[in-house]
Amino acid sequence: MKRRRQSKEIVPPYRDPVFMESSPARTVRFTTEYIDPLERLRREKVGDTIVMFGSARILSHEQATQHLHRLQKVQKQNLSTLQYRVALSDAKSAVQMSRYYEEARELSRRITSWAMSLGDHPRRFVICSGGGPGIMEAANRGAKEAGGKSIGLSIELPHEQRPNDYISPELSFMFHYFFMRKLWFAQLAKALIVFPGGFGTMDELWEMLTLMQTGKLQRRNLILIYGRKYWDRVLDWKHMVRTGMINRHEYGMLEFADTVDQAFDRVRDGLEKHHMEPDSLLI
Numbered sequence: 001m002k003r004r005r006q007s008k009e010i011v012p013p014y015r016d017p018v019f020m021e022s023s024p025a026r027t028v029r030f031t032t033e034y035i036d037p038l039e040r041l042r043r044e045k046v047g048d049t050i051v052m053f054g055s056a057r058i059l060s061h062e063q064a065t066q067h068l069h070r071l072q073k074v075q076k077q078n079l080s081t082l083q084y085r086v087a088l089s090d091a092k093s094a095v096q097m098s099r100y101y102e103e104a105r106e107l108s109r110r111i112t113s114w115a116m117s118l119g120d121h122p123r124r125f126v127i128c129s130g131g132g133p134g135i136m137e138a139a140n141r142g143a144k145e146a147g148g149k150s151i152g153l154s155i156e157l158p159h160e161q162r163p164n165d166y167i168s169p170e171l172s173f174m175f176h177y178f179f180m181r182k183l184w185f186a187q188l189a190k191a192l193i194v195f196p197g198g199f200g201t202m203d204e205l206w207e208m209l210t211l212m213q214t215g216k217l218q219r220r221n222l223i224l225i226y227g228r229k230y231w232d233r234v235l236d237w238k239h240m241v242r243t244g245m246i247n248r249h250e251y252g253m254l255e256f257a258d259t260v261d262q263a264f265d266r267v268r269d270g271l272e273k274h275h276m277e278p279d280s281l282l283i
Contacts, residue, residue: 029176033175033176033180034183040173041171042282044170044171045120046122046123047124047125049151050127050128050190050192050267051128051129051185051192052107053130053135053200053204054134054138056133056135058196060101060102061095067094068088068092071087100138101138103259106142107193107264108138108141108143110142111127111143112148122282125190126143127143127148128152128185129167130204131167132152133161135196136164149168150166151167151171151172153173153185155174155178188282190275191222192205192221192224220275222266224257238251
């Protein structure tokens with residue numbers, strides 16, 4: 001007696017994980033990373049955002065001081081004298097830099113409290129971060145402490161940690177493609193607040209500045225550089241003007257702040273002047 005051959009179940013390609021992970025399906029994956037955020041942001045009535053960037057490596061003051069105290073208690077014989085000095089210097093620097101975590105947290109809290117006073121149909125000026133630790137966590141944390149929602153646009157990386165615990169779960173997104181993540185940073189932002197950071201922070205800053213310079217984003221959008229003591233040592237903005245690499249009008253796209261009060265006033269004033277009418281993308 002012949003055995004009956006079992007036929008393999010045939011499924012549509014969008015249910016086939018092998019196909020969906022294949023090169024030919026790349027454009028389908030691009031599309032999902034646009035449509036899913038679009039629908040979820042609409043569902044949550046998000047009108048526009050305030051994006052906060054900064055280093056993932058900046059600790060809260062509590063974390064930084066705890067680490068320093070632990071290190072100071074370590075028996076020096078566990079490390080060479082040079083290793084111990086370097087570790088101690090790094091820990092002290094982390095405590096100093098932790099002020100930016102606390103200031104980002106407070107600024108986010110104040111912006112969110114003000115934005116919530118504008119109503120929630122749509123939600124205006126929702127805090128948006130890259131979803132990770134450091135300044136990103138501080139931004140989401142401050143919004144949560146104000147009782148508001150916030151967005152996290154996380155990215156899949158081999159060494160990256162999970163999204164931070166302060167993002168509103170319904171507004172937590174995970175991207176595979178950097179360019180789609182950047183699109184969602186740029187598309188809804190009415191202001192970009194840039195805290196001290198490294199390569200990733202500068203990448204996002206240059207992206208936004210280039211889009212504004214070339215007219216792909218509104219020049220009325222605010223770019224606020226927070227912490228001149230840090231940024232003026234990293235970038236000589238005015239040298240770019242003196243050498244003709246940018247003009248004074250382009251330099252004028254930047255605003256600067258060194259305190260939460262300065263930053264909040266400049267952000268609120270800029271938004272009230274140019275952006276009280278929401279765009280129509282999500283509403």
